[in-house]
Amino acid sequence: MEVIRSSHHSAFPMEDISRVGEARRHAVTLAMRAGFDEVKTGQLAIVVTELGTNLIRHAQRGTLLLAVREQAGEVEAISIDHGPGMADIARSMGDGFSTGGSLGAGLGTVRRMARDFDLHSSVPGGTVIVARLAREAGPKAAGALEVGAVSVPKTGELVCGDAWAAAMADPSATLAVVDGLGHGFDAAEASAAAIDVFAAEAARDVTQMLEKMHLRLRSTRGAAVTLLRADASTSRLRSCGAGNVSVRVVSGAYDRSMLMQHGTAGLQMRRPEPIEQDWPQHAMIIVHSDGIGTRWAPEVVLPVLGRDPTLAAALLFRDHSRGRDDATVAVLRRRM
Template structure:
């Protein structure tokens, strides 16, 4: 079971570097990092924040614990709105610096992190990911990501709130041979309204999703409807992702968007009008192929639906956290809670 952890959003401002360093240090200490590793996290996050303030037009840093392979990591995701990088490889090279790029210190950040990845759109913005484990060295992988999660999600509260009314979760059974899970069940939920009352509904939905014995998406949605009766209700969708067969099956109620995204197009999976827990129509499921190189993307109406994969070249090859962060960065609406979850197709 993968669920959202406590998320701290820090908006760009004069105190960003100090705030990011303080929050990252506290988080690393809370999850049991050694003093030496805490110092690594503090140095890298300070450098990330300083680069954002020096070179970007606007942006934010997201800090949270993340569980991968049964271990807790500290994740730093930096999202900005420009100017982006025309030469990503050159920007990461040690000693590289040029006006208008996040060039200073990226090589050092990559060395300090166990997982490092970024995606940049010239003129529009960059998503940078750095994850830190309590113990080193990092596991050896061809992409330098350490361990590769099979899914990632991200939520952001509406301006003025500290909690988000959107949530997500992923259930998976790990094969005995240690290979990537082949069958996943994914929840994307948007509690009606925003703030603590909406978050309460979403938390209850995630608990039901965690505990139900139902397996098929439409049966899980029915269980969620019964369990949310008496609440303000929610829009939500449940998807079954068979990564080995390359197939997605979804049951959705309300304003949740779900797409199978390829590099040059996306195919929508329909949701039906209604409010889970209040008024729900007869449930239906829709299926689509999930071919190698594609991904399932589910998000709330806190992101506009006009985004296109052709406007995000190369994004689907990146780490799932970067995919989720960059789509939210480019399509998120500040006037509402926002939530997104991404499941890439299996590698072949």
């Protein structure tokens, strides 16, 4: 079983060209934490410079999100904007099709340098690009299920009070999304404690895990928690939770929410009661904290159902982040 632990994204709004340099310097720091060599670090710098400069020159309200997953030796760069979108994606992906003032590499070069690359664009809605570079050469191991997430602190905070983790054990996966009460360091302490329990107890039933989290979080300010186990072999979901971390299962023909119990892990919580439901073949599972509004239409994510799940997470963050709290979206889907 592989346990993937969250690392929050640092957000760099691309308001002027100086922000590109800030993002690049931060990316180099993340590269050191991921164990990149000099060549790989240089490639990451090119990717971040190109994505950031494109946002400055072409986009409206563009933001670059950067995160490291030290355990996997990966750095992730996500470019999001609110328009005008790419009218000709194929032309935009050509080498050398770049913006004035950038390195002239173009998105085609970004795609080649990244181990993982995916893009969604609509006119006039805007563009989301996901690029990941990894310490080790070659493609990552491909399991039956795939998870992606965006987790961003409240503006002005140094840490994120939300956290997420996934335990991958083909053909099943268990997902946790935790929202520490409030924001800042105390909220981050609570969510980190819950994820520690998850990492140690991920093989247990979701109800048992939640009970253990409740006990562990008594020394913290508490947290809203949702736990979900998805089994691709049986096409069934089993979930439980306390508080307002939302679960929604979406496909082109299916849209259903799983309602969690009221309460707060670590403070006051009833005995966990599991919820079970079907998991349609092409549906993605979306779990998000209350930093994301709940009144989003499935059409937001339908264009990327079969794509990198981080694209769906980034689209929801872009279009439905409340902007006044930590915000986390985790997406789980079958690998097509």
